[in-house]
Amino acid sequence: MKTPPVDWYKDAVIYELRVRSFCDSNGDGVGDLPGLTGKLDYLKDLGVTALWLLPLCPSPMRDDGYDIEDYESINPQVGTLDDFKAFVAAAHERGLRVITELVLNHTSERHPWFQRARRAPAGHPDRDWYVWSDDPKRYGGARVIFKDFEESNWAWDEEAKAWYWHRFYSHQPDLNFEHPPVREAMKAVLDHWFALGVDGLRLDAVPYLFEREGTSCENLPETHAYLKEIRAHVDARWPGRMLLAEANQWPEDAVRYFGAGDECHMAFHFPLMPRLFMAMRREERRPITEILARTPDIPASCQWALFLRNHDELTLEMVTDEDRDYLWREYAKDPQARLNLGIRRRLAPLLNNDRRRMELMNALLFSLPGTPVLYYGDEIGMGDDLRLGDRSGVRTPMQWSPAPNAGFSSADPGRLVVPLVEDPEYHWRTVNVETQARNESSLLNWTKRMIALRSRHRCFGRGNTVFVDAGTDHALAFVRECPDDRVLCVFNLSRYTRPLSLNLSRWSGLVPVELFGGVRFPVVDDGRWPMTLGPRGFCWFGLEAPR
Numbered sequence: 001m002k003t004p005p006v007d008w009y010k011d012a013v014i015y016e017l018r019v020r021s022f023c024d025s026n027g028d029g030v031g032d033l034p035g036l037t038g039k040l041d042y043l044k045d046l047g048v049t050a051l052w053l054l055p056l057c058p059s060p061m062r063d064d065g066y067d068i069e070d071y072e073s074i075n076p077q078v079g080t081l082d083d084f085k086a087f088v089a090a091a092h093e094r095g096l097r098v099i100t101e102l103v104l105n106h107t108s109e110r111h112p113w114f115q116r117a118r119r120a121p122a123g124h125p126d127r128d129w130y131v132w133s134d135d136p137k138r139y140g141g142a143r144v145i146f147k148d149f150e151e152s153n154w155a156w157d158e159e160a161k162a163w164y165w166h167r168f169y170s171h172q173p174d175l176n177f178e179h180p181p182v183r184e185a186m187k188a189v190l191d192h193w194f195a196l197g198v199d200g201l202r203l204d205a206v207p208y209l210f211e212r213e214g215t216s217c218e219n220l221p222e223t224h225a226y227l228k229e230i231r232a233h234v235d236a237r238w239p240g241r242m243l244l245a246e247a248n249q250w251p252e253d254a255v256r257y258f259g260a261g262d263e264c265h266m267a268f269h270f271p272l273m274p275r276l277f278m279a280m281r282r283e284e285r286r287p288i289t290e291i292l293a294r295t296p297d298i299p300a301s302c303q304w305a306l307f308l309r310n311h312d313e314l315t316l317e318m319v320t321d322e323d324r325d326y327l328w329r330e331y332a333k334d335p336q337a338r339l340n341l342g343i344r345r346r347l348a349p350l351l352n353n354d355r356r357r358m359e360l361m362n363a364l365l366f367s368l369p370g371t372p373v374l375y376y377g378d379e380i381g382m383g384d385d386l387r388l389g390d391r392s393g394v395r396t397p398m399q400w401s402p403a404p405n406a407g408f409s410s411a412d413p414g415r416l417v418v419p420l421v422e423d424p425e426y427h428w429r430t431v432n433v434e435t436q437a438r439n440e441s442s443l444l445n446w447t448k449r450m451i452a453l454r455s456r457h458r459c460f461g462r463g464n465t466v467f468v469d470a471g472t473d474h475a476l477a478f479v480r481e482c483p484d485d486r487v488l489c490v491f492n493l494s495r496y497t498r499p500l501s502l503n504l505s506r507w508s509g510l511v512p513v514e515l516f517g518g519v520r521f522p523v524v525d526d527g528r529w530p531m532t533l534g535p536r537g538f539c540w541f542g543l544e545a546p547r
């Protein structure tokens with residue numbers, strides 16, 4: 001790679017994928033690392049610049065690999081350590097970065113650390129790797145996250161004759177970060193993956209590392225102190241590598257994961273995501289502008305990660321009860337679609353498979369301040385399968401072609417890791433990469449053009465954001481601006497054509513040039529700049545000096 005900037009993540013377009021569902025090279029029905037490596041040219045051509053891989057470590061797979069039993073090897077189902085090294089090398093050859101998971105908070109109950117801990121006598125240092133109690137009422141202020149599956153954050157262990165703490169499934173005991181060997185062990189895991197060439201690590205479930213009586217046991221000062229310790233370690237040993245916080249929190253709590261530029265480089269903006277869906281349904285801008293107004297500024301070296309959908313349910317934790325009821329009502333009429341405090345659906349089905357809405361939502365994703373994270377399959381508008389349990393319905397195999405098994409695998413269809421989507425509207429015979437690649441107007445080719453356009457403008461990743469009054473709350477308008485680049489973004493959130501009147505007085509004298517077509521619009525004079533947008537339409541304009 002040619003002299004990459006240390007803050008490469010600011011200009012990135014991240015693609016999240018599940019290796020097991022991406023491409024199966026050996027015909028066992030499970031996607032694997034060689035399969036993924038074979039698809040790198042597709043990803044490069046799509047224009048994404050970084051790949052985030054869901055968990056790869058050996059695991060009993062009761063939480064899709066977030067239940068780890070060995071942090072330093074590769075699950076044999078997806079390949080070997082050599083396959084992983086070959087994959088990283090091939091990705092880097094193409095200028096693609098690699099982001100993997102650092103699941104700090106918990107392990108599988110099958111991890112040798114837990115097996116050792118449950119057998120060690122109380123008070124023994126081996127026991128202290130996890131959080132034990134004689135009283136399952138301790139830390140009663142902590143909410144239960146997987147509320148459809150668990151009633152308490154404590155589970156009884158017959159072997160230890162004590163209760164152990166778990167914020168997720170009861171088969172995922174939480175590590176005890178008070179215990180110095182745990183803190184050191186996690187740094188060793190981080191070193192292991194960075195030494196393999198990984199460019200970034202997503203810190204899974206990071207708000208829950210410590211527990212304190214009388215608190216919610218989230219975002220505690222001790223957790224931030226440990227993150228500063230990790231970051232100092234990264235700065236000293238792994239300059240240019242990135243830490244991404246998964247902290248499903250309100251903006252004022254989420255920004256704290258950046259510290260003063262001395263904790264994580266990136267953090268997901270969880271509260272923005274449901275508000276994009278709310279703005280779309282209410283056909284007005286306020287859910288978006290209000291949450292961004294409530295979002296504090298972040299340190300200069302840091303960046304938000306933005307997303308529409310991911311491998312989990314669309315979480316509605318960061319909205320009011322009233323807004324959650326609204327979103328459930330509007331987006332999950334079918335009670336089957338609800339899970340925990342969220343909605344287990346992919347982007348296309350959420351948006352009624354409406355091409356205009358998909359384009360509008362993606363255009364927002366690609367222009368709001370932050371780095372966009374795409375979820376595999378959403379670039380072709382893949383559907384989901386509500387008959388599958390938990391979150392499996394949004395983790396179905398990538399649909400490559402109309403060939404058997406959608407070109408994903410040569411195994412018997414019954415042996416696929418997750419069944420393919422066969423709902424007629426989203427059937428893999430029609431919704432697939434090969435078919436869409438041939439059609440210039442397909443969602444796939446549209447997405448490619450969007451990514452290419454975004455990549456030509458530094459202001460999207462690095463600029464500041466100035467909101468612009470559009471004369472109506474049905475539209476959202478803002479200018480992304482950095483010293484050498486400036487783009488005006490306008491979105492009509494409503495289903496009807498709307499006349500807009502933008503207050504562009506700050507940019508008077510400049511000429512808006514539509515970015516897709518290069519068409520020059522009338523010069524901005526002192527006051528309002530009129531324009532019209534069709535139903536759920538959007539436009540991006542460069543603001544240029546007149547010729």
Ligand code: BGC
Nearest residue numbers: 063066168204205246311312
């Ligand atoms: C991941 C989930 C996982 C949970 C427990 C998360 O936040 O995104 O998929 O189930 O952590 O590890």
Ligand code: MG
Nearest residue numbers: 024026030032
């Ligand atoms: Mg395989």
